[in-house]
Amino acid sequence: MVIVFFGPPGSGKGTQSQELGKTIKDLIHVSTGDLLRQEIASASELGHRLKSKIEAGEFVTDDIIVQLVSGILRKNVKKDIIFDGFPRTLQQAIAFDTLLGVENLKVDVVFDFDIDVHVVIERVTGRYMCLGCGAVYHKKNKKPKVDSVCDQCGGIRFVERKDDSVDVLETRLKIYQEETLPVKKYYGDKGVLKRIDASLSPDEVTCFIKTALLEAGLIRRGE
Ligand code: AP5
Numbered sequence: 652m653v654i655v656f657f658g659p660p661g662s663g664k665g666t667q668s669q670e671l672g673k674t675i676k677d678l679i680h681v682s683t684g685d686l687l688r689q690e691i692a693s694a695s696e697l698g699h700r701l702k703s704k705i706e707a708g709e710f711v712t713d714d715i716i717v718q719l720v721s722g723i724l725r726k727n728v729k730k731d732i733i734f735d736g737f738p739r740t741l742q743q744a745i746a747f748d749t750l751l752g753v754e755n756l757k758v759d760v761v762f763d764f765d766i767d768v769h770v771v772i773e774r775v776t777g778r779y780m781c782l783g784c785g786a787v788y789h790k791k792n793k794k795p796k797v798d799s800v801c802d803q804c805g806g807i808r809f810v811e812r813k814d815d816s817v818d819v820l821e822t823r824l825k826i827y828q829e830e831t832l833p834v835k836k837y838y839g840d841k842g843v844l845k846r847i848d849a850s851l852s853p854d855e856v857t858c859f860i861k862t863a864l865l866e867a868g869l870i871r872r873g874e
Contacts, residue, residue, distance in 0.1 A: 652731040652869045653756055655738070657835065658764025660823045661775035662849045663856060664735045665787055667762075670857045671733065675874050679727050682735040685785065686719050687711060706813045708822035710740070710830060717746045728754045739831040744838070759869055761838040762860060764849035768824060775815050782808040793853065 656664040668680040691698040738744040777790040783806030838844045864870045
């Protein structure tokens, strides 16, 4: 099963990927944003070149992104995969279809995380992450159960993203409108787009996604 989570910054794609991963066995979560941040953290030459672009909220070139995804896809062809934040240009969507076609795969469903821009600003500016495992929290909406201790790994060090400032978010939202929204029509025309009201609570969104996957026969009851 190949799922795409499509939506603006802060719409909840990463949060829902983590939630589904807890219940759907062996589900692979591919976030191009996470892959790029890992590349930066590794202090590689490529990471060094990407850092300023990502911190400024600008897109990384399509060929770098497609190369990253291609490597992961080749290693996981038989697995159920969520692509979170990819594809986000038309060129990426077309290249993705080619990569999937080689493996006799196709995109089964694209969840369109529909959300108002004001909600996005509140979510992104309140977001922080566990430094140990990357679990995502929010200053008001999603705090750890025990104050300042990660629910997932027990870590006590947290970090905010440099690209989550209001200024950089403005750039990210502008690029989303210009570069990414055309991808929605691309998948709409293929009949695989499913709208989600992403302003609902995390549990409600998870329930919606699971019901849709169940109805499409992509997961079994109990998952
Ligand atoms: P990336 O990391 O993918 O950023 P993004 O797509 O902008 O998405 P976010 O991670 O900001 O948000 P999200 O939708 O995952 O929301 P989250 O679940 O965290 O990409 C970063 C950068 O990398 C890009 O700007 C670009 O430079 C580059 N890049 C990546 N992919 C690329 C590509 N394909 N091509 C080119 N460049 C690329 O939730 C946000 C907050 O809200 C959290 O605090 C969470 O706790 C809270 N929250 C979540 N759901 C709810 C809910 N239902 N109710 C209340 N609060 C909620």
